Amino acid sequence: MTDTGSGLLATLRAELGPEAVLTDTDVTAAYARDRMPLAPSGTPLAVVLPSDVAGVQAVVRACADAGVPVVPRGAGSGLCGGANALDGCVVLVTTKLDRILEIDPANRLAVVEPGVVNLHLREAVAKHGLFYPPDPASYDWCSIGGNLATNAGGLCCVKYGVTTDSVLGLEVVLADGSLLKTGRRTVKGVAGYDLTKLFVGSEGTLGVITQATLALRPLPQAPGTLVAAFTGTADAGAAVSRIVGEGLVPSLMEIMDAATVRAVERHLGTDLGVGTGPGALLLCQSDAGGEAARHELAAIGQVCTDAGAALVHATADLAEGNLLMEARRAVHPAIESMGAHMTDDVCVPRTRIADLIDGCGRIGAEVGLQVVVNGHAGDGNMHPTVIYDAAAEGEFERARQAFDAICELGLALGGTVTGEHGVGKFKQDWLERELGPVGLRVHRQVKRALDPHGVFNPGSMFSLE
Amino acid sequence: MTDTGSGLLATLRAELGPEAVLTDTDVTAAYARDRMPLAPSGTPLAVVLPSDVAGVQAVVRACADAGVPVVPRGAGSGLCGGANALDGCVVLVTTKLDRILEIDPANRLAVVEPGVVNLHLREAVAKHGLFYPPDPASYDWCSIGGNLATNAGGLCCVKYGVTTDSVLGLEVVLADGSLLKTGRRTVKGVAGYDLTKLFVGSEGTLGVITQATLALRPLPQAPGTLVAAFTGTADAGAAVSRIVGEGLVPSLMEIMDAATVRAVERHLGTDLGVGTGPGALLLCQSDAGGEAARHELAAIGQVCTDAGAALVHATADLAEGNLLMEARRAVHPAIESMGAHMTDDVCVPRTRIADLIDGCGRIGAEVGLQVVVNGHAGDGNMHPTVIYDAAAEGEFERARQAFDAICELGLALGGTVTGEHGVGKFKQDWLERELGPVGLRVHRQVKRALDPHGVFNPGSMFSLE
Numbered sequence: 024m025t026d027t028g029s030g031l032l033a034t035l036r037a038e039l040g041p042e043a044v045l046t047d048t049d050v051t052a053a054y055a056r057d058r059m060p061l062a063p064s065g066t067p068l069a070v071v072l073p074s075d076v077a078g079v080q081a082v083v084r085a086c087a088d089a090g091v092p093v094v095p096r097g098a099g100s101g102l103c104g105g106a107n108a109l110d111g112c113v114v115l116v117t118t119k120l121d122r123i124l125e126i127d128p129a130n131r132l133a134v135v136e137p138g139v140v141n142l143h144l145r146e147a148v149a150k151h152g153l154f155y156p157p158d159p160a161s162y163d164w165c166s167i168g169g170n171l172a173t174n175a176g177g178l179c180c181v182k183y184g185v186t187t188d189s190v191l192g193l194e195v196v197l198a199d200g201s202l203l204k205t206g207r208r209t210v211k212g213v214a215g216y217d218l219t220k221l222f223v224g225s226e227g228t229l230g231v232i233t234q235a236t237l238a239l240r241p242l243p244q245a246p247g248t249l250v251a252a253f254t255g256t257a258d259a260g261a262a263v264s265r266i267v268g269e270g271l272v273p274s275l276m277e278i279m280d281a282a283t284v285r286a287v288e289r290h291l292g293t294d295l296g297v298g299t300g301p302g303a304l305l306l307c308q309s310d311a312g313g314e315a316a317r318h319e320l321a322a323i324g325q326v327c328t329d330a331g332a333a334l335v336h337a338t339a340d341l342a343e344g345n346l347l348m349e350a351r352r353a354v355h356p357a358i359e360s361m362g363a364h365m366t367d368d369v370c371v372p373r374t375r376i377a378d379l380i381d382g383c384g385r386i387g388a389e390v391g392l393q394v395v396v397n398g399h400a401g402d403g404n405m406h407p408t409v410i411y412d413a414a415a416e417g418e419f420e421r422a423r424q425a426f427d428a429i430c431e432l433g434l435a436l437g438g439t440v441t442g443e444h445g446v447g448k449f450k451q452d453w454l455e456r457e458l459g460p461v462g463l464r465v466h467r468q469v470k471r472a473l474d475p476h477g478v479f480n481p482g483s484m485f486s487l488e
Numbered sequence: 489m490t491d492t493g494s495g496l497l498a499t500l501r502a503e504l505g506p507e508a509v510l511t512d513t514d515v516t517a518a519y520a521r522d523r524m525p526l527a528p529s530g531t532p533l534a535v536v537l538p539s540d541v542a543g544v545q546a547v548v549r550a551c552a553d554a555g556v557p558v559v560p561r562g563a564g565s566g567l568c569g570g571a572n573a574l575d576g577c578v579v580l581v582t583t584k585l586d587r588i589l590e591i592d593p594a595n596r597l598a599v600v601e602p603g604v605v606n607l608h609l610r611e612a613v614a615k616h617g618l619f620y621p622p623d624p625a626s627y628d629w630c631s632i633g634g635n636l637a638t639n640a641g642g643l644c645c646v647k648y649g650v651t652t653d654s655v656l657g658l659e660v661v662l663a664d665g666s667l668l669k670t671g672r673r674t675v676k677g678v679a680g681y682d683l684t685k686l687f688v689g690s691e692g693t694l695g696v697i698t699q700a701t702l703a704l705r706p707l708p709q710a711p712g713t714l715v716a717a718f719t720g721t722a723d724a725g726a727a728v729s730r731i732v733g734e735g736l737v738p739s740l741m742e743i744m745d746a747a748t749v750r751a752v753e754r755h756l757g758t759d760l761g762v763g764t765g766p767g768a769l770l771l772c773q774s775d776a777g778g779e780a781a782r783h784e785l786a787a788i789g790q791v792c793t794d795a796g797a798a799l800v801h802a803t804a805d806l807a808e809g810n811l812l813m814e815a816r817r818a819v820h821p822a823i824e825s826m827g828a829h830m831t832d833d834v835c836v837p838r839t840r841i842a843d844l845i846d847g848c849g850r851i852g853a854e855v856g857l858q859v860v861v862n863g864h865a866g867d868g869n870m871h872p873t874v875i876y877d878a879a880a881e882g883e884f885e886r887a888r889q890a891f892d893a894i895c896e897l898g899l900a901l902g903g904t905v906t907g908e909h910g911v912g913k914f915k916q917d918w919l920e921r922e923l924g925p926v927g928l929r930v931h932r933q934v935k936r937a938l939d940p941h942g943v944f945n946p947g948s949m950f951s952l953e
Binding site: 180203207212268270370371373374440441454459 | 618
C-alpha cells in the first residue's frame, strides 16, 4: 500500500470509527460490483459505511485531499456497473444512512436518507394512505439513494413516471465536501436552475445524495387486471399503439414476446394461450378503482380484440389478477433457468415495440442465439435478453454482438440505449454515440464544473476527455 | 454607436436580412420589457427576429464574437423581467420560429418550435383528443419558448404538474452557436444527465431553445365545479390541508382571501356569500368525468363542510361551472381596477396557506396598504398583491417593503420566493437568499461551464460573481 493509501485509511478510521472502514478484500469484494455481470470492476482500497452526513463529508474531503476516487453505492442492485469499484478507490456505501426522517401526509411528502429501502418507504407511507410510485424490480431490497442515482423506473412508470418525477429536493455532498441543498418542500418552485433533476440520474458522478424530499401520491385502488394473447407481434404492437393513442392510461402494461412466453410456460408448467407462432402476451392493470377501472379495462380489452387478440380476459378480482400477474413475475426466474444471459434495456417510441421484437428475432437468428423480449410496453422500455452458454466457445462474444446490435436497433427506431438501467461502467460507448459530440462536451463541462478533480466515480458514464 | 456595434449590426443584417433586425428605438422599446413593471430594463442595440435555427446560431455566434450580450425573448408575457433588455444587448426574439413540426398521437407527443403560442398548441392537439397541460394565465398569447424558459405553471399544476413535467427533449443553441440536442422522444430514458430539465426554467441564461419535444396527455373530461365559502382563513386553510391529506386530486383548486373576494364582488357587482369577516373562497374542479367527478367533488365538499364552510355548492353542469369560475377570472381585472399593484409569487407548503394569508394581512396593516391574496391553493403557490397609489408620496416604497416582507414570510413558512414567475432581473437578491452560498456557487459553476463568456442574459437570475 502507498503512503497516501495508508494515510487515507488512518484518516477514514479516525473520522468514522474503525468498524465503518472495511479493507479485508474477502469482505470488500461483496461491495465491489452491482448486478450487471458484464461491467468491469476493480479492487477498492476500502469500503466505508458512514452513518451520518458529517461522515460522508469527511470521507469525501479525505479522498479529495488524497486524490483517491470515491465510488458512491447504495444497496448494489444496479444493472449498469455504476457502483462498481475502481482499483484503489474508496467505495462509499450509503446504506447506514437509513432513516425515514419525516412523513408529512397533509403536504404529501416524505424526507428520507439514501439508505432507506424502497419497500420500507412504501410500507411506511402506505400506513398514511400514501404511495411512493417508483417500483424497480428490486424494490424489496434496493435503496432510495440508488434509485435516485439511477433515476430508477419500474412497472409503475406508464402512469406515475420515473424516480425524478417524485423528487422535490435533495441534500448532496459535493466534491469539496460542502453540502448542497437543492429544490424545496413545496410542489412548485422556480427559484434557480433545476439542480435536483440534474443530480437525479447522475449515477454518483456529481456528488453523494444524503437526503431526499420525496413527493407522495394517494394510495391507488387495488388493481383490476387484463391479459390479452396475440398470435403475432404486429397485432400486439398495434394494440399498444392504439391503447396509448386512445388516451387510455393503465397503471401497468407489460409485454412478453413468444420466446418469453414459452420460457415462462416451461417454468410454470402452464399454457398461456399464445400458441406456437410468433405471438405475444400483453398484461395490463387499472388502479382507477371500481367502475372506472372496469371501464378502463373494458376499453383496453376492446382495443386488443380489434387489434386481433386471440384471447382477452379481464378481472376485477385481486386474487385472480395476482394469478394472471404470476406470468410476469415468472419472467426473471424463467430466464435465469435458461442459462447465462445479457439483459438489454433499450426504450423505443411505443409505436415501435413490434419492430423491436421482430428485429431482436432477426438479430438472434444472425448470431445463432435466442433473444427473448419482454418489457414495459406502456412506455416502450424493453428488456431484450440474449441467452447463451458461457462455456461454449465464442458464445459470449456472439451474445455481446447481439447485445450491441440491439442497442443499435433501439437507436435506429428513434429510441435510447438505456430506458432505466443506466450507463455506468458498461454503456459509455453507447452513451457517447447517443449524445453526439455536442452532448458529450456539455456532459464533460457539467462534470468538470461540479467535480473539477474527478473525485466522484471517474470514467463512469463517460470519460472526462 | 461603437465600431463593434455597427459591425455587429451589419453582420446580423447580412445573416438574417435587414427586415429581421430592428434598431429604431421607438420599435425596439416594445421588445425591451416583459410584464413585470418593477424590473429594470435597458435599451438594446438591436432586436432580432430569426426565423430558423441557423439564424439563431448566426446571431449567437456574431454576438459572442462581438462580446455583446444576447437576451432571449418569447412573447414577452413574463413576470420577472427575465426577458428585459440590457443596455447595448441584442434581444433575440423567438416568435418567428412558430411551427408545430409534428403531432404524434400514437406516441402522445408533439414537436414544436419555441414561437408557437400555448393556445395554438392546445387547440392543435385537442383535435387529436390530446391535452398539453401547462396553462399560465397568459396562455392565449404566451409562447412555448417562454413557458420553457420560465418553467411556467398555471391552474392545471395541482393535478398535471408544471412545464418541465411535459418536456421530453430540447434543441438548444449554446453560447458558441453549436446546437445541443437533449432528451429523447421516448417517455423513459436515463442516457446521461437530465440536461433537458436543466435548460427548462433557466430563464435564457444558458442557451436559446429552438425546438421542444413535448409529452401530451389524454384530453380530460369537461370539469365539474365546486365552490366553498368560509368565514375564516384558518377554516379554508384546514380544508385545503385535508383535501390534500385525504388523497383527493382536483384538477383545479384556487383560493381567494376576503380582500380578493370583496374586490371581485365590487368588480362583478355580485355577492359571493363569504360575508364581511376574514373569510375565503375555495374553487375546485374535477375533470375525472361522470360519476368519478361527482364522487371527487362530493368528497371535497364533505371536507369543506367538516372544516366549517358556510356554503358549499357543487355542479356537474359545465355552464354553471363556468359561471362559478367567473369569480376566479375576475380576480385580475378586479385588482387592476384597484390601482397600482405589485403581485408576488411565493409558494408555501399547502398546510401553511392560512398562515400566509393571515401574515399578509399583518404585513399590509404594518405598512398601511391593502394586500389581497389569491392563488393556486392546490400547490400552495400564492399571489399576494400589494395595492398602492403610485402618485402618493412614499407609497411605492412602502409597497415594495410589503412585497419583500411577503417573500421573507414565504421563506419563513418553508416555501420559496417564486413558485412560477421566476427570478429574472427582479428577485436576484431573494434567489441568493433562498439558495444560500453553496447553492449560489453551484449555479455560477453551471453557468460558467455552459456560457463561460457570459453571452446569455448576464446578471439575470444571479450575478456571475
